[in-house]
Amino acid sequence: MKDWRYLLAEQRGTLLALGIFIVMFIIYTTNHPAGFTANVVQTAANKGVLLAFVAMAQTLVVITAGIDLSVGMILLLTNCLASWLVVGTPLETTLGVIAVLAAGLVCGAINGAIVIYGRLQPIVATIATGAVYYGIGLLLRPFPGGSVNEDLADALTGKLFDVIPTSLVALLVVVLVVWVPFSRSEFGRAAYAAGSSETAAYMSGVPIRRGKFIAYALAGVLASVGGLFLTFFTYTGEAAYASGNSYTLFSIAAVVLGGVSLFGGKGSAIGAIFGALAFRTIGDLLFVFDFDPLWQPLFQGVILLIAVSLGAFALFRVRNRLEWFL
Amino acid sequence: MDGAVPLFRMEGISKRYGGVRALEKADLEVTAGSIHAILGENGAGKSTLIKTMAGVVAPDEGRMTLDGREVSFASPAAANQAGIVCIFQELSLIPELSVADNIVISDPPKRFGMIDRRAQRQIAQEALARAGASDIHPRALVKDLPLSRRQMVEIAKALARKPRILILDEATSALTAADVAKVFEVLKRLRSEGLALLYISHRMNEIAELADHCTVFRNGRNVASYKAGTKSDNEVVELMIGREYSHIFPPKPAAAPAATPVLEARNLSWADRLDNISLSVRAGEVVGLGGLDGQGQRELLLAFFGVLRGLRGEVLIDGKQAFISSPKAASDDGIGMALIPEDRKTEGLMLPMTVRENLSFAALDRLAKGGIIDRAAEQRLIDDMVGLLAIKTAGLDIPVGALSGGNQQKVVIAKWLMRQPRIILLNDPTRGIDVGTKQEIYQLMRKLADQGAAILFYSTDYDELIGCCDRVLVLYDGSVKRELVGADITEHALIASALNIHGEGADMKQGAGA
Amino acid sequence: AGPEVVSGPAAQPDCFAPWSADTKFFKYPKKEGPFRIAFSNGYIANTWRIQMVQTAKAYAAQPDVKAKIKEFKVVSTGEDVPAQISAINNFIDSGYDAIVTDAQNPTAFGPVIKRAKEAGIVLVAFDNILDTKDAINVNVDQKGLGELWAKWLVEKVPNGGKILEVRGVAGTSVDTDRHNGIHEVLDASGKKWDVTEVAGKWDDGVAQKVTADAIATNGPFDGITGQGGDTGIVQAMIDAKHPFVPFGGETENGFRKFCAQHSADGLKCTSAGSGPAQVAVAIKTAIAALEGEVVPQEVKLPLAIASDPDMKEGTDYFPKESDNFFVGNSFPTCGINFSAQEIMGQTKADQ
Amino acid sequence: MSETTLGGIAGRMPKFIRRADPAVLTAFACIVILLLLGSLYSRSFLSPEYLLQQLKVASFLGVIATGMMLVILLGQIDLSVPWSVAAGAMMACAAAAYGPVGIALAIPFGVLCGVAIGIVNGIGVAYLRIPSMIITLATNAVAQGLMVVYTGGFSPQDSATAAMRYLATGFTIPGVPNAVIIWALIGAAMVFVLTRTSFGRAVYGIGNRERAAYLSGIDTRRIVMIAFAVSGGLSAFGGVLLAGYASKAAQSMGDAYLLPSIAAVVLGGTSILGGRGSYLGTVAGVILITLLQSILSVMQMPEAGRQIIYGVVIVAMLLLYGRAPASR
Numbered sequence A: 001m002k003d004w005r006y007l008l009a010e011q012r013g014t015l016l017a018l019g020i021f022i023v024m025f026i027i028y029t030t031n032h033p034a035g036f037t038a039n040v041v042q043t044a045a046n047k048g049v050l051l052a053f054v055a056m057a058q059t060l061v062v063i064t065a066g067i068d069l070s071v072g073m074i075l076l077l078t079n080c081l082a083s084w085l086v087v088g089t090p091l092e093t094t095l096g097v098i099a100v101l102a103a104g105l106v107c108g109a110i111n112g113a114i115v116i117y118g119r120l121q122p123i124v125a126t127i128a129t130g131a132v133y134y135g136i137g138l139l140l141r142p143f144p145g146g147s148v149n150e151d152l153a154d155a156l157t158g159k160l161f162d163v164i165p166t167s168l169v170a171l172l173v174v175v176l177v178v179w180v181p182f183s184r185s186e187f188g189r190a191a192y193a194a195g196s197s198e199t200a201a202y203m204s205g206v207p208i209r210r211g212k213f214i215a216y217a218l219a220g221v222l223a224s225v226g227g228l229f230l231t232f233f234t235y236t237g238e239a240a241y242a243s244g245n246s247y248t249l250f251s252i253a254a255v256v257l258g259g260v261s262l263f264g265g266k267g268s269a270i271g272a273i274f275g276a277l278a279f280r281t282i283g284d285l286l287f288v289f290d291f292d293p294l295w296q297p298l299f300q301g302v303i304l305l306i307a308v309s310l311g312a313f314a315l316f317r318v319r320n321r322l323e324w325f326l
Numbered sequence B: 001m002d003g004a005v006p007l008f009r010m011e012g013i014s015k016r017y018g019g020v021r022a023l024e025k026a027d028l029e030v031t032a033g034s035i036h037a038i039l040g041e042n043g044a045g046k047s048t049l050i051k052t053m054a055g056v057v058a059p060d061e062g063r064m065t066l067d068g069r070e071v072s073f074a075s076p077a078a079a080n081q082a083g084i085v086c087i088f089q090e091l092s093l094i095p096e097l098s099v100a101d102n103i104v105i106s107d108p109p110k111r112f113g114m115i116d117r118r119a120q121r122q123i124a125q126e127a128l129a130r131a132g133a134s135d136i137h138p139r140a141l142v143k144d145l146p147l148s149r150r151q152m153v154e155i156a157k158a159l160a161r162k163p164r165i166l167i168l169d170e171a172t173s174a175l176t177a178a179d180v181a182k183v184f185e186v187l188k189r190l191r192s193e194g195l196a197l198l199y200i201s202h203r204m205n206e207i208a209e210l211a212d213h214c215t216v217f218r219n220g221r222n223v224a225s226y227k228a229g230t231k232s233d234n235e236v237v238e239l240m241i242g243r244e245y246s247h248i249f250p251p252k253p254a255a256a257p258a259a260t261p262v263l264e265a266r267n268l269s270w271a272d273r274l275d276n277i278s279l280s281v282r283a284g285e286v287v288g289l290g291g292l293d294g295q296g297q298r299e300l301l302l303a304f305f306g307v308l309r310g311l312r313g314e315v316l317i318d319g320k321q322a323f324i325s326s327p328k329a330a331s332d333d334g335i336g337m338a339l340i341p342e343d344r345k346t347e348g349l350m351l352p353m354t355v356r357e358n359l360s361f362a363a364l365d366r367l368a369k370g371g372i373i374d375r376a377a378e379q380r381l382i383d384d385m386v387g388l389l390a391i392k393t394a395g396l397d398i399p400v401g402a403l404s405g406g407n408q409q410k411v412v413i414a415k416w417l418m419r420q421p422r423i424i425l426l427n428d429p430t431r432g433i434d435v436g437t438k439q440e441i442y443q444l445m446r447k448l449a450d451q452g453a454a455i456l457f458y459s460t461d462y463d464e465l466i467g468c469c470d471r472v473l474v475l476y477d478g479s480v481k482r483e484l485v486g487a488d489i490t491e492h493a494l495i496a497s498a499l500n501i502h503g504e505g506a507d508m509k510q511g512a513g514a
Numbered sequence C: 001a002g003p004e005v006v007s008g009p010a011a012q013p014d015c016f017a018p019w020s021a022d023t024k025f026f027k028y029p030k031k032e033g034p035f036r037i038a039f040s041n042g043y044i045a046n047t048w049r050i051q052m053v054q055t056a057k058a059y060a061a062q063p064d065v066k067a068k069i070k071e072f073k074v075v076s077t078g079e080d081v082p083a084q085i086s087a088i089n090n091f092i093d094s095g096y097d098a099i100v101t102d103a104q105n106p107t108a109f110g111p112v113i114k115r116a117k118e119a120g121i122v123l124v125a126f127d128n129i130l131d132t133k134d135a136i137n138v139n140v141d142q143k144g145l146g147e148l149w150a151k152w153l154v155e156k157v158p159n160g161g162k163i164l165e166v167r168g169v170a171g172t173s174v175d176t177d178r179h180n181g182i183h184e185v186l187d188a189s190g191k192k193w194d195v196t197e198v199a200g201k202w203d204d205g206v207a208q209k210v211t212a213d214a215i216a217t218n219g220p221f222d223g224i225t226g227q228g229g230d231t232g233i234v235q236a237m238i239d240a241k242h243p244f245v246p247f248g249g250e251t252e253n254g255f256r257k258f259c260a261q262h263s264a265d266g267l268k269c270t271s272a273g274s275g276p277a278q279v280a281v282a283i284k285t286a287i288a289a290l291e292g293e294v295v296p297q298e299v300k301l302p303l304a305i306a307s308d309p310d311m312k313e314g315t316d317y318f319p320k321e322s323d324n325f326f327v328g329n330s331f332p333t334c335g336i337n338f339s340a341q342e343i344m345g346q347t348k349a350d351q
Numbered sequence D: 001m002s003e004t005t006l007g008g009i010a011g012r013m014p015k016f017i018r019r020a021d022p023a024v025l026t027a028f029a030c031i032v033i034l035l036l037l038g039s040l041y042s043r044s045f046l047s048p049e050y051l052l053q054q055l056k057v058a059s060f061l062g063v064i065a066t067g068m069m070l071v072i073l074l075g076q077i078d079l080s081v082p083w084s085v086a087a088g089a090m091m092a093c094a095a096a097a098y099g100p101v102g103i104a105l106a107i108p109f110g111v112l113c114g115v116a117i118g119i120v121n122g123i124g125v126a127y128l129r130i131p132s133m134i135i136t137l138a139t140n141a142v143a144q145g146l147m148v149v150y151t152g153g154f155s156p157q158d159s160a161t162a163a164m165r166y167l168a169t170g171f172t173i174p175g176v177p178n179a180v181i182i183w184a185l186i187g188a189a190m191v192f193v194l195t196r197t198s199f200g201r202a203v204y205g206i207g208n209r210e211r212a213a214y215l216s217g218i219d220t221r222r223i224v225m226i227a228f229a230v231s232g233g234l235s236a237f238g239g240v241l242l243a244g245y246a247s248k249a250a251q252s253m254g255d256a257y258l259l260p261s262i263a264a265v266v267l268g269g270t271s272i273l274g275g276r277g278s279y280l281g282t283v284a285g286v287i288l289i290t291l292l293q294s295i296l297s298v299m300q301m302p303e304a305g306r307q308i309i310y311g312v313v314i315v316a317m318l319l320l321y322g323r324a325p326a327s328r
């Protein structure tokens, strides 16, 4: 029958996010003094990719109908760790990268274990673990500093063939290596199933716990990829509390803009990536429009408010009021 | 039992939930190649029994053997592995996933460690075909399907697991006659293929048609086990409810009252689901809504109750045009409407809240002065209702979710009666409810009508429509195709008009669902 | 395309004072004005920063400065370091002549500094400065500030004793520098000090709360030093009926009001800090550099100090004004003489 | 069907068993343990001055958490707390600049600003069906923007009025800080609303199953809207008290209240999914969080260690009593 219709329906959230992003990005680049140049794209990409990783991490957890309020802190912690470990010879650097990813994995796994086996509500559990991760980050970097293998950092934040931002390529690789296999695996499906209806999934013999656990653990890994990129981008580690919190909150905004349902079971990390890029472009718009600096926070707030309200227009098409309630 | 070795045996199984004894030393034997029906009133322990079999519930005591070897299942997955597959009473489909995803959910086909979506679709299509539901698109999301289609998906899903023992716990409660027929064919075929089937239903005619062997449960024990056909319906019912049973439907009054209609619709249309519906219900009248499931009956009730937007046509209350924009407006004093919704668990009740809180929930505005609840008045009214409906509960301050289905349904009805509604809309109120409770509900309906209520009653059960209604309107594709009055309400007439045979094409296929 | 390293002194030696004897001096190739100057701020939602941004605008609007500036663009990016890095990158790509920044992180801007240097753009950091020798830094001496407060306590509490140290935001260099300054001086004094440290986060409410806790459990104290939120600290002392003791703190007007009011009761204060008007010095430095003048790589600003008994109503504190602004807002040696009221009030009149 | 029918059975179970929530009891037990542990470090942890001081400081969080709890009971969340608090404080102080009338109306005006933020949240959640987690995030950003513009453009007065100071730090009853009395009053009102009014019932009903509540003739959107407005108002009122306490308003004063208010509500046994929880639990949660923060601060634990212990203790306490029931 009309397969493409089903396909379209499945991808609607992602496509909407893509649409919002493209419109915003066009507005941005056409008004940018330097125009649509490789440099401008690279700058935007480096900044956007960071949030995209964190948003992907958040997506995995949100799909299970959970939420991870510690992603930002895992980002900070792994950033601090990377600023110690990702240095030296190529071999040392490689080991360092592995160690950082492993740390992210451990953080995510702890979250997962507490939520799944400890049966705690994810919001508070991750508020608490977030404090712990931040504390460890602060132990590692009481004040900003450290360094990173600059060759690797430059390579990953630079441009491929002088045009394509390497960070975007890295993002693509992570999507292919982490997201695609996960979402198509039995465990990924279990994560979706658990998020959509945990009882039904349990009754159907779905490996819910493992699915959810893997989602949380991979979220930790993705956040640590974000932490690595933060290090590549800044050459340092810093345990900046406010910044960790804002990454967490931004990741939620990105996920929602990306069409991932906070109620679980629905959405894709690809959507969340575009959500993240769109969200970042809101900030960029400040640059091209001449706003009084005092008005800038308000402008950003209002754009965010409008963006999150966009989805509400679908509401006017709802003819059966019961559909308001899920 | 025919001397055959039982495939599966349960002995002395007990399960308690707090103070409730769901199962008390229950026994059961299941043989390959036969259909075993389990009967019992609501809360008798049927679901608990099969949940134990299926690894959902851990029994407190007792043993289970499969092929003579003792087994215990840590999870539904483990039971599946052993070949026991269950279609649960509460559907176990995942709403946000596609039909195909759902069908293969427990053991998806894989390629390179990832789910092979092509193979999955293949499997799904085959399973749907076997279940007689090839009209369902494997890519459709389950949440977009109506309840009857979901039950078909559930059956397909069970078949895809290639079970040795297949359990159906009220798996047909929302199905239309046509679907039931298809499912029965499938079940009979499975029996001939050597499967053991366990079948739970409150519909006696289904059991009569299908079962080889029957076991009756009461209060968590199996009270009788007999070969199908060896007991009369009345005997079975008496076994179930533990008392004598007769006259399931109350007598109807001789003549319909001739007052002006309390509720009237003129040319009501909505989206593509309701098409020019006109009807009227008078005080003292029970008007039935018939037809195949999904022909707009539910939408019609929701339309009256102020839930639907963009309604065209007129709704009149006491002959005056009314604009009802919300359930609140519908239930306000001037109109006095009540709706017993389709799904008591998500629409009728707040399961974790207490019986008390649920009972008074729809009448808070009446029980409160200046927003403060008059607790004495609340208690009085609740006592009245609990008495009137004979609600069986361990107390008013336990969660309503701990009541059995029938009693939950009574709570839903009671909570609306607390407002003394003049117009009562009932959306299939007896689904999955045992005969004893059904009878009480029928009597209540008639009593309310006699006291002057106007009742609009949708049911998927033709017997009910015949037994309870003064008139029946048969809906087809969103419009009223036929009105049956008094003695004209026969099973034949209902089915014929439900399939729209009187009008045009005689061999209408029932495929409106997907 | 970086600057030439030359020998001092700087063009306006009173204002552009080198940090230390071995501070290098820069001479950038002279450019023709008027200039396009960009300002990248990070966080904006506190009074200090708002006062700072207003000062920047007011300074850029002064006729003599305005004549030299073709465009003055300000972007505040919030707490997120990468966003600020990107903003500066964008400024670089858009060809601004000079970029002034209050940086969210001292060590994160390495790549940006490199790019700015290659593009021949003058980069000036102030307040939260950059950890580099390749851009210009303008700042007060944070460690010196800690030393100043500690010296005050050593002097006023001559026999040593119990000190409450209310610190700032953990992990920032400002907090660390000030803390180190305090402890070096205390240790060097040879007296016995028992220091209770709490984190006040430069916020009155937080500082007040932790002070109240500390007084209840570890008090009373013989002296107090606070990095910020000092109004709250004094308030907590009053609420707990803690005796007034010598205090080394920041330049909040509210704090100074308390100091003046309770000086006779023993609240002997020294008040010094980093004025938001450093932004004006930073812009001034950027313009000087663009005009080819010699400037030090690190500019050390004088602390705006007011100590008991010399706090003067109307210059050092303003009883009728808000508690919430930082009084030290002028740098006379640089010809920058905005008063905080002027800055915050001026725009009020404009609206 | 024939046995125990009928309703009068309600009275049979002793009331205290039905009412006493194990989570609340454990939370209070944890408070006692914390105090005992603290007293090992310093005797003053058990002194009346210290305890009153803690209660006073707790009352700010208590007022804010009251609003948060209402919203959480609905199954929603309010992330606009930080700038609702700041806006309440700043606007109350700002109003005081406008003569005696301004001074008189300062507190209600501040609270009203919070209510306004709450109403925007409420419209978003109830009428536009935007998930609360995201709409409140957005209004928080907008409120922040407005405050920055206002401060920079108008340099509003930011010192607290005498009335605000009196509410936060004065004494009407000797020995009991006014802030504590205010919290007690607000708490009592909340308990009354939740248990005795139709509004309270509706809140629990919506939190459990909004669809069923709607079909029961509840104007669910109005209730949700009111709950958010109340939450905004209480946040702002918390800000007013804080400003009174610190005698001035500041931009960032609300930042420190978002996560603790959520944690306090949940530590008190309220389900983050809505529909379940008692106010007494929130009281316990608020005191727990306040004490924990205070003890860690006084022990001069470096920030890093403090964060780690804070997190670990919260997880540990929740594992002790905040676990969801096992699935079978």
Ligand SMILES: Nc1ncnc2c1ncn2[C@@H]1O[C@H](COP(=O)(O)OP(=O)(O)OP(=O)(O)O)[C@@H](O)[C@H]1O
Residues within 6 Å of the ligand: B017, B020, B021, B022, B023, B040, B041, B042, B043, B044, B045, B046, B047, B048, B049, B089, B402, B403, B404, B405, B406, B432, B434
């Ligand atoms: N999870 C549970 N918690 C508390 N009580 C339960 C639970 N499950 C079942 N019960 C109780 O156990 C008893 C048996 O329930 P069960 O579901 O087995 O009945 P049933 O025969 O399937 O009824 P129905 O025909 O209504 O489906 C009932 O009294 C029910 O209230």
Ligand SMILES: Nc1ncnc2c1ncn2[C@@H]1O[C@H](COP(=O)(O)OP(=O)(O)OP(=O)(O)O)[C@@H](O)[C@H]1O
Residues within 6 Å of the ligand: B042, B043, B047, B048, B089, B090, B170, B400, B401, B402, B403, B404, B405, B406, B408, B431, B432, B433
């Ligand atoms: N998780 C649970 N917690 C508490 N009670 C439960 C739970 N699960 C099931 N029950 C109760 O167990 C009983 C049996 O449930 P089940 O859904 O099988 O039958 P039912 O309630 O009679 O429904 P129906 O009338 O649709 O057959 C019901 O009283 C149900 O509310």
Ligand SMILES: O[C@@H]1[C@@H](O)[C@H](O)OC[C@H]1O
Residues within 6 Å of the ligand: C046, C048, C049, C127, C128, C174, C202, C228, C274
């Ligand atoms: O220098 C600090 C400034 O960066 C911050 O914004 O406010 C407090 C100041 O001490």
Ligand SMILES: [Mg+2]
Residues within 6 Å of the ligand: B046, B047, B048, B089, B169
């Ligand atoms: Mg059952």
Ligand SMILES: [Mg+2]
Residues within 6 Å of the ligand: B042, B043, B089, B405, B406, B432
């Ligand atoms: Mg049932």
